[in-house]
Amino acid sequence: MKLLLGIGGSDDSIRALERAVDRAAETGDDLTVAILRNPATEADPAEIEARVQTVLDDAGVEATIRHLDGDPGSELVDLAEREAYDRIILGGGETSPMGKIKLGSIAEFVLLNSHVSVTLVR
């Protein structure tokens, strides 16, 4: 499978990365990691890339790393559809102190707009 993981630096996106990389190590899936500008985290893209590289190296997995500028949700969906990915993978939301799951704005946009299947990692 040709997988596209979107990561913007939030905790749930980091978890999604780790799980997707672990899975790719077993299945040999073709993984692309797209680093997004998530306005909610304001994380530094270079730091995210370093983190991604570490996770990949630790698992011995090779993946293409790309940077997407502009609106994160629409850029991700556009890339997935244009380059015929089989699946988009995203973090499944943050958990509030109460334990309520809160879906992020990127996940919401992607779920409602993508013609490519979407996996939310919990």
Added chain:
Amino acid sequence: MTDDKTYPDEPAGPFPEPPTPVEDREGRSITVRRYDEKRDREALEAMYEAFDPADRAQGIPPTGEDRIADWLDSITGSGTVNVVATHDDAAVGHATLVPDGEVTAELAIFVLQDYQGAGIGTHLLETLLGAGRAAGFERVWLSVERWNEPAISLYEKVGFEPSDTESFEHEMTIRLD
């Protein structure tokens, strides 16, 4: 979670402090009182085991004995405020404040299906906010699924105002002090 939410300028209330006995619209004698771990824990676990999964929202309450126990541990832990609505010896409703700052807390409320629509939710909420204010909380927020009109009206009735209606879930806030 950072406290970047918008709160109303004016405090809502006044709200009663527990215990608050009341007769619900079905004529049942209900008491809302402070949660006591020793006395109420089992009754609360039984309530959540009987909870209709169709009434879950945003992943809570969880299902299964172990997950319910873990979740109850965390939302009744130190610094939290909990009240239960009891009918005879059974817990039929529960409302909780979980702090996410020194004087701010997130709120959630659950009423067992057979006891919904009888005024218990309003009563639980008001008593929880009374207990919360007494415990020193000044600002309370919650999130609610945006299509859940009955819940949104209930929150508005006690003084919550919408603070973020852009996301998947509606966010609402209230000021106690």
